[in-house]
Amino acid sequence: MRQGAEFDRIRAFAGAVGATGSDIQTVVPPGDDAVAFRLPEGTSVVLGTDVSVEDVHFRRAWLRWEAVGYRSTAAALSDLAAMGAEALGVLDTLALPPELETSVYESIGSGVGECLRAAEAALLGGDLAQSPGPVMIDVVAIGSAERPVSRGGARPGDELWLTGSLGAAATAVADWQAALEPDPRSRRAFERPAARLQEARWLVAELGVTAMIDISDGLAGDAAHVAAASGVALDIDTTAIPLAELLTHYANRDLALNRALGGGEDYELLLSVPAGKGDDRAREFENRFGVPITRIGQVREGEGVRWLGEDGSPKQIDADGFDHFGPRR
Numbered sequence: 001m002r003q004g005a006e007f008d009r010i011r012a013f014a015g016a017v018g019a020t021g022s023d024i025q026t027v028v029p030p031g032d033d034a035v036a037f038r039l040p041e042g043t044s045v046v047l048g049t050d051v052s053v054e055d056v057h058f059r060r061a062w063l064r065w066e067a068v069g070y071r072s073t074a075a076a077l078s079d080l081a082a083m084g085a086e087a088l089g090v091l092d093t094l095a096l097p098p099e100l101e102t103s104v105y106e107s108i109g110s111g112v113g114e115c116l117r118a119a120e121a122a123l124l125g126g127d128l129a130q131s132p133g134p135v136m137i138d139v140v141a142i143g144s145a146e147r148p149v150s151r152g153g154a155r156p157g158d159e160l161w162l163t164g165s166l167g168a169a170a171t172a173v174a175d176w177q178a179a180l181e182p183d184p185r186s187r188r189a190f191e192r193p194a195a196r197l198q199e200a201r202w203l204v205a206e207l208g209v210t211a212m213i214d215i216s217d218g219l220a221g222d223a224a225h226v227a228a229a230s231g232v233a234l235d236i237d238t239t240a241i242p243l244a245e246l247l248t249h250y251a252n253r254d255l256a257l258n259r260a261l262g263g264g265e266d267y268e269l270l271l272s273v274p275a276g277k278g279d280d281r282a283r284e285f286e287n288r289f290g291v292p293i294t295r296i297g298q299v300r301e302g303e304g305v306r307w308l309g310e311d312g313s314p315k316q317i318d319a320d321g322f323d324h325f326g327p328r329r
Contacts (some may be wrong), residue, residue, distance in 0.1 A: 009105045009128060017116065017123045030125040037124070038086070043144035048079030050141070054134035062176050065104050067191040068137070069111025075216065077119050077137035077195035077283030078267040082214040083150065084204035085143035087197055089122035093138040095131035108137070119197055149204055154211035154230035154272035160297040161278050163196055163269045166219060167256065168244035170263020183246050193267040199289050200269060207279055212271040218264040220320050223305045226270065233302030238317065239310055240296045258318045272299055 027036040039045060051056060052072040063071075073090060080087050092112060096104065116123060126141065148299075168189035172182035190250070193216075202207050211230055215222040219241070227234045243260050250256035278295055285293050297308075309315035 006018075009102055012102045012109065016106040017113035019084065024178035026122075030123065032122060035091075035124045039088075039144050040086075043146055044096065044148055046080055046083050046085035046143040046145050046148050048083075048141045048143075049074055051074040051136060051138040053136050056134075059176070060134045060135075062205075063191060065107035065311055066111035066114070069108035070115045070136070070192055071111075071190075072137040072139050073112050073115040074193045074195045074267060076141035077115070077121065077197060078193070078214045078216060079202040080141050080143040081195050081197045081267075082212050082269060083143075083148045084200050084209065084212065085145040085148060086201065087119045087121035087141060087143045087195075089124035089142050090116065090126075091124055091140040091142070092126035093128070094126070094141075095129045095136040097131050097133070097135070100135075105198040110162050115195075119195060120228060121214065147204065149209050149212045149323075151211055151213050152227070152229035152231075154226055154232050154234075154299045156232060156266075156299055156301045157275050158210055158272040158299040159278055159295055160223075160236065160299065161233060161271050161273060161282075161293055162215075162219070162296050163199060163271075163291055163293050164194075164266065165242040165244045165292065166266045166268065167247045167263060169193065170259050171244070171246060171267035173263070173265065174259070185244070185246055187243070190265055191226070193265070195267060196269050196291070199285070199291060200283065202288065203269070203271060203273075205278045207273045210272045212269055214267055215270050216264060216267050218262045219266075219270065220261040220305075221318065223270060226315075227274070227303060227305055230272075230299070231303070234297055234298050234317075235300060235308060236297035236305060237308050237312075238315055239292060239308075242292060242294045254299075254318075261317055262320055 027038065029035065051194050058068055058071065076090060077087050115233040168186045172186035172190040211226055213226055223234055223236060238257055240258060241260060243256055247256040247260060282293050307315045308316050
């Protein structure tokens, strides 16, 4: 690239991303009009995209720029995890106001690189534009899978399992909105979400996952997506929902539960597996990845999601998934 303000910023961003440890075979590397690479033989292309918009997904007062870069990348990679795909790389498009200096691009790139190294994926290219208003980062994640998993394969009789625990990141958002400093655990959950790429591939290979979704918009809403896509009903035991440790101390469990179900920002996986397949392997999964996995319900004929209380009867919950055109958080 030639010299110039735009290209200096591109070099700063890409240089800060650095080497990522990916073994993707590029035919034409980043820096040209487009990138070209070879897919692993016998696999399908899996593409996902996720956009992070200032004052919608994050605020400058909340996060350092490194965290903004990390989160934007993890969000896109998590969509690949939801399909059991291996991450190959990302295309990263940045639109920033002109008053932000080159050091901001370096900081964002540092966070992007940190996330890509954890995923063993590469920065394949992208674009840069000037924004007249908020910061926007659009990430296209590129992956491959022998058998991509969709939301639409859950069958009556399957069990529902959930990785990780819920509610820590949403608690950080609630604290910031109340002008409070979040607990370090909830801050980290929001700043550094984990894209469960390796975990997802293991689950698909070992448990015969029939459907899977990332629940970054909240379990309450994303479970409904699985039910609708699969043409089934889901029964979910609210007493089995794994709450983040900092929520277990709430005096009002229903408040903690609603935050965990509807707060979003948890890049965990909800999956359906044939009955009995998960019980024998849950401990092996936890020992291998250091991540809990919990059976939270089952699939039956019907439609929608039914939430169950302590006695197994239907329970009303005051939570819904994130909707970009619904009420603002």
